[in-house]
Amino acid sequence: MKAVGVIVEYNPFHNGHAFHLRASKEASKADIVIAAMSGNFLQRGEPALVSKWYRTRMALMNGADLVFELPYGFAVQHAQNFANGAVSMLTAVGCDFLCFGSESGEIDSFFKTIHFLQTQQKTYNDNIKRLIDTGVSYPKAASLAFHQLPSSGQFLDLAKPNNILGFHYIKAILDQNSSITPLTITRKNANYHDEHFASETIASATSIRKAIFSSEKHDVDVGQYVPPQTKQLLNEYYHQYGLFHRWENYWRFLQYRLLQTTPEQLREIYEVEEGLENRLIAAALEASSFLEFMEKLKTKRYTWTRLQRVCVHILTNATKTEMTRFSDKASYLRLLGMSTAGKEYLNRQKKLLGLPLVSKLSAYKQEDILLDVKATRIYNMAIPFAQTKNLLQQEYSHPPIYLAEKDR
Known part of the structure; x- marks a missing residue:
């Protein structure tokens, strides 16, 4: 069985992603699609709209066959490290191809x-x-x-943002002497950071999130831009938990962390450099919201994205020492979900995997995965208390999602 890999966040899964999955299979002539997907916090330093489990379901329902979690230590990173981790995972699981969208298309x-x-x-x-x-x-x-x-x-x-990511994907393939063959397709209609709908059916994840958050009850209809399964799962998540995750849900937790931490302690946090710790504390003393905090913090030297990543690392107490382990290659494969074809592929490939396969957290003790656990705990703090306990336990006991062919 031939496998094509994709590196994704699906925040949320939309029609452009569905096009990418179809085009990846067509371009590679692969039998299955394997996704390396960021967990609950993302590369631009944001909490995912819905949990990794819901985004895994979206992926499986729309054509992905295996979904592995890109560890926090690579997911909340600049492009080079993000690419290194994802490429090492797709190599370890035996992907023949990696297909990514780009502005270039060549x-x-x-x-x-x-x-x-x-x-x-x-x-x-x-x-x-x-x-x-x-x-x-x-x-x-x-x-x-x-x-x-x-x-x-x-x-x-x-x-161009997708060209930058693609550049680092291919550089990682070359640096790691991976046997993966890279392919690219031209990004369709919407640009990566577009905040407004640019066509009748294709929109960026950024514009979809903006539309959702602009509605007080989050009942804005984005159905024309997302597959029916995504719309159903978004409605289900909001009905169950009463929210979609955004930075404002975590503002008071971040403010508390900043106001009870010394500048010396903040300097130990990953990406806190050049006196940034003092600006962070000063802004936290004055701001009444996350948006106001970021506006006070922003300078020419630090991009909004980098500052958001710093904030995630402060929330999770991800130190420089911890994060140095995540510059090169991943050390495990955390399986989040599989289709029937994905399960068959994994059974064939299991003895050839280049990294340990983790299907249930409670059976795996490696230190590197503790950051993923911390990140999930913090992510779930936004959810009403009555449901938080079950979600924290679920991280250890949740088996990989299995979606039979009849349910896709």
Whole structure:
């Protein structure tokens, strides 16, 4: 059985994601699709709209065959580490292909750009350092530094978010000597960060979340932009828990953490650097909401995304020491869900897996997974107390979701 891998968040799963899954199978001629999916906190430093279990169901109902959790230590990270963790997982589970969406849509442009940068590495790094010293954020500095290189206009546009991720996916494949063959398809209709609906059926996850949160009762109809299964599961989650997760649900917990922590202790948290600890505490003393806090905190040097990631790490007390273990490769495969075809593939592949397979947390004791446990506990604190206890226990006892073919 041939397998194509995808690296995803599904926050929430929408029509563009469904197109990506179909196109990935068609382009690779694979038998199954394997997803490396972020857990309850995401790469841009946000809580997922609904839990990883609900997003796993969305994925399985719409064409994914195996869903593995990308560990917190890679999921809430900058693009390079995010890619390293996801690619190492897809390699370990035996994927033949990795298919990602990009603004480019041309796989050769990624390889040419990587080779070009290798020949210009010192100049590129010097340009980045010089630009950062002027107060520019790292992502902006990296993009500007690239465009200052001679002949850079002939290569990939590294100012585009999906191109950046794709660049790091392919670089991870090369760095890890993975046997995965990368493929890319052109991102359809909506751009990654679009906040408004751009077509009648395709919209970015950002615009879908914005529409949901703009309705007081969260009953806004986004049905034309998401598969019926997603709409059903979103309604079910809200009916059961009374909320969709967003940063404001965690503001008082974050404020408490900041106001009871010393600057010295904050400096031990991952990504807290260059005196940021003092700005964090000062902003927490004055802000009455997460949005106000972020507006007080934001500077040219720090992107909104990076600051949100810092806030997640403060919530979970993810220290620099803990997070250093997550720069290279994943150390386990946490199975969240499978289809009938996925189960068959896993049975065939089980003895060939490159990493330990974790199907139930209570049977696995490795230290690295404790960050995932902490993240889930914090994520569930937004939910009414009466249901929190069951959810905390569920993290240890929840078996992988199995979706038979008749239920897809």
